[in-house]
Amino acid sequence: MCGLSGEIRFDGGRPDLEAVRRMNDRLAPRGPDGEGLWSHGPVALGHRRLKIIDLSERGAQPMGDRDGADATVTGVFNGCLYNYRELRGELRRLGHRFVSTSDTEVLIKAYLQWGTACVDRFHGMFAFALRDHRDGRLVLGRDRLGVKPLYLSAAPGRLRFASSLPALLAAGGVDTAVDPVALHQYLTWHATVAAPRTILRGVTKLPPATVRVVEPDGTHRDHRYWQPSYTRRPEHRGMTTDEWRDAVLEALRVAVRRRMVADVPVGVLLSGGLDSSLIVALLAEEGQRDLATFSVGFESGGGEEGDEFRYSRLMAEQYGTGHHELMVPSTEVSGALDAAVAAMSEPMVSHDVIAFHLLSRQVAEHVKVVQSGQGADEVFAGYHWYPKLAVPERERAAEAYAQAYFDRTHADLARMVQPGMLPGADVSGRFVHEHMAAPGAETALDAALRLDTHVMLVDDPVKRVDNMTMDWGLEARVPFLDHELVELAAACPPELKLAHGGKGVLKEAGRKLLPAEVVDRPKGYFPVPAIKHMAGPVLERVRDALHAPEARGRGIFREEYVARLLAAPDEHRTRRGANGLWQVALLELWLQKHGIG
Numbered sequence: 293m294c295g296l297s298g299e300i301r302f303d304g305g306r307p308d309l310e311a312v313r314r315m316n317d318r319l320a321p322r323g324p325d326g327e328g329l330w331s332h333g334p335v336a337l338g339h340r341r342l343k344i345i346d347l348s349e350r351g352a353q354p355m356g357d358r359d360g361a362d363a364t365v366t367g368v369f370n371g372c373l374y375n376y377r378e379l380r381g382e383l384r385r386l387g388h389r390f391v392s393t394s395d396t397e398v399l400i401k402a403y404l405q406w407g408t409a410c411v412d413r414f415h416g417m418f419a420f421a422l423r424d425h426r427d428g429r430l431v432l433g434r435d436r437l438g439v440k441p442l443y444l445s446a447a448p449g450r451l452r453f454a455s456s457l458p459a460l461l462a463a464g465g466v467d468t469a470v471d472p473v474a475l476h477q478y479l480t481w482h483a484t485v486a487a488p489r490t491i492l493r494g495v496t497k498l499p500p501a502t503v504r505v506v507e508p509d510g511t512h513r514d515h516r517y518w519q520p521s522y523t524r525r526p527e528h529r530g531m532t533t534d535e536w537r538d539a540v541l542e543a544l545r546v547a548v549r550r551r552m553v554a555d556v557p558v559g560v561l562l563s564g565g566l567d568s569s570l571i572v573a574l575l576a577e578e579g580q581r582d583l584a585t586f587s588v589g590f591e592s593g594g595g596e597e598g599d600e601f602r603y604s605r606l607m608a609e610q611y612g613t614g615h616h617e618l619m620v621p622s623t624e625v626s627g628a629l630d631a632a633v634a635a636m637s638e639p640m641v642s643h644d645v646i647a648f649h650l651l652s653r654q655v656a657e658h659v660k661v662v663q664s665g666q667g668a669d670e671v672f673a674g675y676h677w678y679p680k681l682a683v684p685e686r687e688r689a690a691e692a693y694a695q696a697y698f699d700r701t702h703a704d705l706a707r708m709v710q711p712g713m714l715p716g717a718d719v720s721g722r723f724v725h726e727h728m729a730a731p732g733a734e735t736a737l738d739a740a741l742r743l744d745t746h747v748m749l750v751d752d753p754v755k756r757v758d759n760m761t762m763d764w765g766l767e768a769r770v771p772f773l774d775h776e777l778v779e780l781a782a783a784c785p786p787e788l789k790l791a792h793g794g795k796g797v798l799k800e801a802g803r804k805l806l807p808a809e810v811v812d813r814p815k816g817y818f819p820v821p822a823i824k825h826m827a828g829p830v831l832e833r834v835r836d837a838l839h840a841p842e843a844r845g846r847g848i849f850r851e852e853y854v855a856r857l858l859a860a861p862d863e864h865r866t867r868r869g870a871n872g873l874w875q876v877a878l879l880e881l882w883l884q885k886h887g888i889g
Contacts, residue, residue: 295319295455296368297338302510303449307336311463318462322762330354339368351394369396371418371440374550428508436518437773438500438750457637467494468888480720483641520782522738541801547774548574559584559659564603567665573805576611585613588651625822626829635763639882643820648760656764667772670744671781672798673789681740689736690725699866737786826861834877
């Protein structure tokens with residue numbers, strides 16, 4: 293788990309090493325244990341290392357398949373290949389020799405053996421950049437579910453890439469104008485901006501499950517190497533509910549076991565909900581001892597509980613974990629807000645972004661790796677709106693999705709946004725319609741789960757966890773996004789997922805391991821009352837941001853709309869019940885925090 297950066301030139305010039313060094317420096321929190329810089333011809337690569345596998349200097353990056361000028365391939369890698377030991381054994385039998393025990397060397401040798409098809413053999417989360425000295429190509433790749441990020445910034449004659457958007461900003465030369473289409477998605481789709489777009493015109497991101505081959509002249513081709521079919525498969529015909537339960541539990545067991553691979557201890561972010569509790573139970577079943585677990589809570593406010601400690605304590609006591617709780621007073625939220633915004637590669641409005649950032653700071657004092665329950669709700673239909681999407685008419689899927697999930701309509705945006713920042717058409721609605729209409733999903737709910745798992749999940753919850761944990765040099769692993777488990781869940785009949793109020797098949801699996809009190813509890817969230825209700829120092833911080841000269845000069849929102857929000861900060865709610873002021877203010881906070889005037 294690390295941070296990578298680099299530049300390739302197409303105009304015959306040399307890469308800007310100082311720009312790559314600035315990117316590397318900005319990525320330091322992602323890799324506090326080491327750094328490296330390499331350049332040859334038109335390419336420069338930078339790397340920041342977090343030592344998880346092969347703690348020796350033999351695992352340092354950038355890494356080549358041979359030393360110095362004799363290298364055939366030189367690369368940088370962020371993530372973890374959970375099956376690297378099995379792949380190393382296979383590659384040795386094929387004649388490859390290894391000088392380290394790192395998964396980075398396995399990735400490079402796998403590319404040498406199988407070319408870009410090597411990604412089909414990887415179990416893991418990863419982003420990488422490989423310079424093939426034989427043909428001058430640059431090969432970029434990203435894991436199937438987009439757990440690890442890879443941002444790109446193109447300009448005449450060159451391409452830069454990095455593990456975070458702020459790193460690209462540090463390099464300079466980025467068009468920082470706000471992209472109106474991305475803004476439309478951000479305000480409509482609960483801050484989701486789908487790849488390849490970002491909120492800035494000058495930065496894109498490599499889509500998940502994609503390998504990009506960049507030629508020496510700057511042209512490129514993309515290959516999407518994975519997309520499960522959300523249909524019922526012949527091999528599952530006749531499976532009973534109990535057989536589906538057992539199949540899901542076994543796939544999750546394998547996913548959790550895979551993510552134990554490390555040369556350092558592995559902990560768990562334990563909310564006390566079904567998902568993280570299952571991870572703790574399965575780790576205990578695998579014989580994990582002295583497991584460290586971590587929970588975060590906030591002061592109650594607005595009639596809402598701010599913590600779920602009673603459930604996490606129940607699990608910690610049952611499995612004898614070394615449990616740590618972090619209670620955050622409301623007075624600390626405002627101070628934590630700026631640090632969390634600074635850690636965001638893109639603006640994110642969910643309250644638990646603050647929780648994850650604060651919790652990650654505490655966790656990083658104890659361990660370098662944690663498993664997290666992120667993704668289960670999207671993969672197994674756990675949210676309360678999914679029953680509304682199970683409409684019998686397949687052609688109504690997009691309409692049902694927009695009604696259930698979108699924060700605002702296109703007409704709502706016209707009343708909020710300055711005319712020059714608003715696309716002429718409902719681009720967010722069209723995006724969803726095109727995805728819902730694509731072949732490979734059997735029912736309307738299948739199409740919605742496909743969209744959420746492969747687009748929304750990647751650019752909201754998964755990005756949130758990666759950004760917040762990596763800002764403290766903490767590696768987060770997400771077993772519910774094991775690609776084989778996702779394939780199985782995609783094939784599972786929708787009615788089994790919707791049962792018992794959502795995640796039915798997963799709840800049935802949980803009954804074999806967990807107390808009923810945990811399995812049948814109401815679904816919990818991470819409310820942060822100071823943000824949800826826009827009160828105290830948080831409100832003052834928001835007012836300052838929206839009244840700043842940069843905000844007025846930017847001209848994104850209509851001034852009369854912002855004035856109405858500030859006059860009644862807790863009253864303007866989106867269709868999903870989110871605080872409208874928070875969404876507007878968070879975008880402005882992010883732009884200012886990252887120096888975008």
